Amino acid sequence: MRENIPTDPSAAPAPPALTFEAVPSLRDVEPAAWNACARAAVSPAADALPAGAEIHPAYQETADNPFVLHEFLSALEESGSAVPRTGWAGAHLIARDADGTMIGAVPAYLKTHSRGEYVFDQGWAEAYEAAGGRYYPKLQVSVPFTPCTGPRLMVRPGRDAPTVRRRLAGALAALARQTGASSVHVTFPTGREWAELGEAGWLQRTDRQFQWTNRGYTSFEAFLEDLTARKRKAIRRERREGLASGIEICRLTGSDLTEEVWDAFFACYMDTGSRKWGRPYLTRDFFSLVSARMADTIVLAMARRGGRWIAGALNFRGSDTLYGRHWGAIEHHPFLHFELCYYQAIEAAIELGLARVEAGAQGEHKLARGYLPVPTYSAHYIADPALRRGIASYLARERAYVADLGRTLLAETPFRKDPAAREKGLADEEFEE
Structure with missing residues (x-):
């Protein structure tokens, strides 16, 4: 009414x-x-x-x-x-x-x-x-x-x-x-x-x-050079160990976002969301609808092992910002969350020429990874x-x-x-x- x-x-x-x-x-x-x-x-x-x-x-x-x-x-x-x-x-x-x-x-x-x-x-x-x-x-x-x-x-x-x-x-x-x-x-x-x-x-x-700010970096390594040696070493170790089990990372956007991909991501989203909050907020239909209307604004970082999607992190792109939104996994590997949600977002922002990454609510652990309050x-x-x-x-x-x-x-x-x-x-x- x-x-x-x-x-x-x-x-x-x-x-x-x-x-x-x-x-x-x-x-x-x-x-x-x-x-x-x-x-x-x-x-x-x-x-x-x-x-x-x-x-x-x-x-x-x-x-x-x-x-x-x-x-x-x-x-x-x-x-x-x-x-x-x-x-x-x-x-x-x-x-x-x-x-x-x-x-x-x-x-x-x-x-x-x-x-x-x-x-x-x-x-x-x-x-x-x-x-x-x-x-x-x-x-x-x-x-x-x-x-x-x-x-x-x-x-x-x-x-x-x-x-x-x-x-x-x-x-x-x-x-x-x-x-x-x-x-x-x-x-x-x-x-x-x-x-x-x-x-x-x-x-x-x-x-x-916590946000990451792009100061004209040309690569992820250029960003790491701005960190202390200890933090730089820790991030490099996390990235190596996050992919140590034969995990492959793919960033998908536009026509890459098939219904098969969304089925896999939704399974990850539901698994993680159900354990954290009991009932995730978004329905499966939401991902199909928003993908049909805004696929070119979506950057979906997905992890695959043995030909099977096992985890994903959903981002949306604005005019100057990459917004990290939802994450989920059906297999659990050390540091894979950091790789998909934080490091892949930084790499994508650098490649796309975006000014910042907003990584969502809470999480003081982001500070050590270059995201400042x-x-x-x-x-x-x-x-x-x-x-x-x-x-x-x-x-x-x-x-x-x-x-x-x-x-x-x-x-x-x-x-x-x-x-x-x-x-x-x-x-x-x-x-x-």
């Missing part, structure tokens, strides 16, 4: 004749119109950021983020992966101008749980419900099962983007009230969106992930004033902890300590609030 969304009365004045509606499925949205918002042009560097905002440069807008495209999000819906039955009821927010042109889009879901988000708020839910409140449903602005930074309040190029984003934020708050949601959570937005939502009064949260962001609208006060106090302490942890981790960088190598790390100041 479509719902017209009034503008939040607390929002700043905005251009006339903008209308908002929430649609339950991307089937109700023209793909080209959605993607026109998702593929908005990139603003130069950090212009127009709020004064004093300290945003990590990797997390400005990128020209092409695969996960917010209609093709990816609709594959999640049509495959039965992100649907009301699994606790992801679509409530995608659409903004139109006076001519009916779609100028803004937000991937949003009414959630009845907090799984598949990677920004953990279960403690907030438990505390609120223990005090007699009702935390679910909540409104989640995110890409399901995808902890990758990208645009969330998306605006068609040529429009007043900050004003439209402010109106979208107000409409999200209004939609929460209209649907009885306790809160709105914008997870893994760009740094610019995070700063603007903070200026609008939303609560701000930080965390960290960078901040991630989320913003939260909490309707209940008492709950909001409690969460605000908690987040202030958490942001300080995340900043301290970032500095501690950077002190353990695997890069050589000469001045040239130090430039390849991240400055401590980027972890300051």
